[in-house]
Amino acid sequence: MNRINNFHIAMVTGSLLLAAMVLHWLALTDAKHAVLIASTLVAGYFIAIKAFKSLRMKAFSIELLVTIAVVGALIIGEYVEAAAVTFLFIFGAYLETRTLEKTRSSLRALIDMTPIEATVIRAEGNIKVPAEDLIKGDRILIHSGEKIAADGQIISGRATIVEAAITGESVPAAKAEGDHVFSGTIIDNGYIEVLVERVGDDTTFAKIIELVEDAQESKTKTQKFLDRFANIYTPSIVVLSVLVYVFSSNVELALTFLVIACPGALVISAPVSMVAGIGNGARNGVLIKGGEIMEKLAKVNLVLFDKTGTLTKGRPTVTEVMAWTGDENELLRLAAQVEVASEHHLGQTIVSEARQRSLALTDKPEDADIIKGNGMTAVVAGQRFVIGNRKLMRAEGIDIAPQQEAHAIAREKAGNTAIFVAIDGAIKGLISIADQIKPEAKRAIAQLRAQGVEKMFMLTGDNRHTAQLVGDELGLDAVHAELLPEDKVSWVKQLKAQGYRVAMVGDGINDAPALATADVGLAMGTGGADITMETADVVLMSDNLDHFAHAHALAKATVGNMLQNTFFAVGTVIILLVGVVLGKVFLASGMLIHEISVLLVILNAVRLIRYKGKHGIRAKLVNPALNLGG
Amino acid sequence: MKKAVFNMEPFSCPSCIKKIETTLLKVDGVRDAKVLFHSGRVRVEFDSAVANAEALENTLNRLGYPVQSSKVT
Numbered sequence: 001m002n003r004i005n006n007f008h009i010a011m012v013t014g015s016l017l018l019a020a021m022v023l024h025w026l027a028l029t030d031a032k033h034a035v036l037i038a039s040t041l042v043a044g045y046f047i048a049i050k051a052f053k054s055l056r057m058k059a060f061s062i063e064l065l066v067t068i069a070v071v072g073a074l075i076i077g078e079y080v081e082a083a084a085v086t087f088l089f090i091f092g093a094y095l096e097t098r099t100l101e102k103t104r105s106s107l108r109a110l111i112d113m114t115p116i117e118a119t120v121i122r123a124e125g126n127i128k129v130p131a132e133d134l135i136k137g138d139r140i141l142i143h144s145g146e147k148i149a150a151d152g153q154i155i156s157g158r159a160t161i162v163e164a165a166i167t168g169e170s171v172p173a174a175k176a177e178g179d180h181v182f183s184g185t186i187i188d189n190g191y192i193e194v195l196v197e198r199v200g201d202d203t204t205f206a207k208i209i210e211l212v213e214d215a216q217e218s219k220t221k222t223q224k225f226l227d228r229f230a231n232i233y234t235p236s237i238v239v240l241s242v243l244v245y246v247f248s249s250n251v252e253l254a255l256t257f258l259v260i261a262c263p264g265a266l267v268i269s270a271p272v273s274m275v276a277g278i279g280n281g282a283r284n285g286v287l288i289k290g291g292e293i294m295e296k297l298a299k300v301n302l303v304l305f306d307k308t309g310t311l312t313k314g315r316p317t318v319t320e321v322m323a324w325t326g327d328e329n330e331l332l333r334l335a336a337q338v339e340v341a342s343e344h345h346l347g348q349t350i351v352s353e354a355r356q357r358s359l360a361l362t363d364k365p366e367d368a369d370i371i372k373g374n375g376m377t378a379v380v381a382g383q384r385f386v387i388g389n390r391k392l393m394r395a396e397g398i399d400i401a402p403q404q405e406a407h408a409i410a411r412e413k414a415g416n417t418a419i420f421v422a423i424d425g426a427i428k429g430l431i432s433i434a435d436q437i438k439p440e441a442k443r444a445i446a447q448l449r450a451q452g453v454e455k456m457f458m459l460t461g462d463n464r465h466t467a468q469l470v471g472d473e474l475g476l477d478a479v480h481a482e483l484l485p486e487d488k489v490s491w492v493k494q495l496k497a498q499g500y501r502v503a504m505v506g507d508g509i510n511d512a513p514a515l516a517t518a519d520v521g522l523a524m525g526t527g528g529a530d531i532t533m534e535t536a537d538v539v540l541m542s543d544n545l546d547h548f549a550h551a552h553a554l555a556k557a558t559v560g561n562m563l564q565n566t567f568f569a570v571g572t573v574i575i576l577l578v579g580v581v582l583g584k585v586f587l588a589s590g591m592l593i594h595e596i597s598v599l600l601v602i603l604n605a606v607r608l609i610r611y612k613g614k615h616g617i618r619a620k621l622v623n624p625a626l627n628l629g630g
Numbered sequence: 631m632k633k634a635v636f637n638m639e640p641f642s643c644p645s646c647i648k649k650i651e652t653t654l655l656k657v658d659g660v661r662d663a664k665v666l667f668h669s670g671r672v673r674v675e676f677d678s679a680v681a682n683a684e685a686l687e688n689t690l691n692r693l694g695y696p697v698q699s700s701k702v703t
């Protein structure tokens with residue numbers, strides 16, 4: 001109840017101070033003094049209690065210094081000063097707590113999204129239980145508008161799910177049987193039954209919160225320096241005040257030193273910026289593992305990208321269906337009916353494209369024969385299908401017409417795999433499949449350049465031709481293809497040796513060694529894989545590259561904010577000291593300057609909470625679901 | 631070995647971190663104590679044969695930092 005108390009005390013003593021002012025106008029000096037002393041005692045009592053409690057634990061506190069100063073002021077008859085100092089101290093503490101809460105609001109909003117209860121399917125029927133009572137293997141039901149209470153796998157139903165709490169992405173993701181869902185995410189539309197795999201503190205959601213908490217507590221070099229400075233500052237000011245008293249017997253000066261000995265703005269200036277910055281990241285699906293990493297990320301001037309899954313979607317999709325005779329959907333449907341029997345990922349891509357277009361796959365393939373690396377043949381509804389590459393067509397004695405061959409080559413030059421579809425010995429169509437570049441990739445790369453990243457390279461294990469196409473399309477500075485994981489590591493080492501500050505962005509699992517070698521390793525779109533969440537310096541929960549560009553901009557803004565705060569806090573200390581020595585600053589004004597500096601430092605950091613990046617394209621990432629929680 | 635997380639009122643002054651941590655570490659059976667200043671929580675790892683969560687909660691209350699809720703795992 002600390003906050004309410006401080007507020008009430010501030011209200012009471014504030015009113016007493018107003019009353020004293022009225023009495024001053026009425027020239028009732030004795031009454032004025034009585035009111036001022038009363039006000040001092042009310043506020044001073046609570047300060048003294050705290051001082052006493054710490055003293056009992058043999059801990060030295062700022063409250064003790066203030067108490068001594070106030071008692072001293074009362075003894076020498078400085079009632080106005082005493083009343084003002086106690087009021088400002090209490091009111092300042094109240095305002096500090098209130099504004100500090102704002103810098104912490106991002107994490108608070110996340111914690112508030114923790115699911116509370118779940119509907120479990122039990123022998124006795126469907127019952128509601130508290131989320132912490134769920135166990136692995138439970139089956140839970142989730143309807144539209146409800147929150148998923150555990151991590152697990154969908155065993156029936158389909159739904160669109162707002163995964164903002166995990167990925168920072170406000171656009172709902174479509175999920176169906178076999179897909180994994182996360183605790184803390186909300187069903188936008190649909191109905192699913194989930195087999196519980198992880199509950200409570202083991203869920204990705206709980207891990208994110210713990211990770212952000214720890215990151216916010218971690219200290220940067222600047223912070224450690226300021227802490228050390230504050231540790232020296234307070235005792236030396238106290239010693240100074242004693243010396244002043246002993247040598248000059250100037251009680252006012254000695255007491256003023258005690259009041260300004262609190263290093264408030266100094267201690268808080270760097271951490272508030274970091275807390276606000278890390279909180280902003282967490283809300284946008286960017287987990288930055290601490291202040292030092294924030295500082296490193298802000299200095300990055302070379303970025304290395306993995307290709308598959310980072311710059312491209314990582315899932316091959318059908319980019320074109322060409323039917324030389326008839327309808328393209330019919331051709332796709334027929335091809336998909338054959339490929340149902342295939343386990344090859346290209347075959348499955350064709351099947352899922354047909355399903356997405358809601359084509360009815362009614363007839364079953366017979367005599368299916370899979371020719372490894374080339375394609376497959378099968379009979380469906382009496383027609384013989386041959387689906388695969390040129391080699392397979394040649395082996396089956398099927399002619400490829402010149403204009404068909406030209407089209408296939410054109411598609412391949414554009415980065416596709418071209419798959420011929422032949423029915424009863426004649427080629428009827430061509431299906432192109434490619435791993436597509438993410439739609440936001442170009443924009444994110446342009447934004448990174450605008451933010452001061454000098455060079456961007458691609459490091460990939462994929463073939464030179466495809467890699468070069470992607471690199472050219474995105475305007476990367478260089479493309480290094482056909483690399484093994486250890487080759488990526490040596491590239492990172494080499495570039496670091498050339499003096500670059502290197503960030504590596506990858507999918508975390510096969511890029512792990514390179515991520516660890518880089519100055520900053522960013523794992524992308526991990527969907528909560530434990531290893532990557534633990535090892536990467538920065539975890540991008542979604543696979544959206546905009547989030548990476550935002551992370552970089554945010555790091556720069558946060559470090560800038562921290563520097564502003566540090567200079568301001570150190571500057572305030574110098575001004576206070578000089579002011580006290582020159583006799584311009586006395587008890588109340590010393591406390592006022594101190595409290596104002598603390599508040600300004602916090603308010604400056606609060607700006608980071610709403611930071612959306614310099615270029616304004618981040619607006620769409622602001623997350624309505626989370627704002628409700630705040 | 632158990633882990634207790636205490637939810638506190640928002641902390642306002644960073645100087646209390648050290649005070650709380652050292653006081654908790656003096657309690658028998660406490661292996662690790664960490665004040666999460668920014669999220670207003672205190673995490674304590676302790677040997678459940680020697681210490682217990684209620685006693686720890688009492689220590690925090692007596693120090694002048696009332697515990698609002700706690701969770702022991």
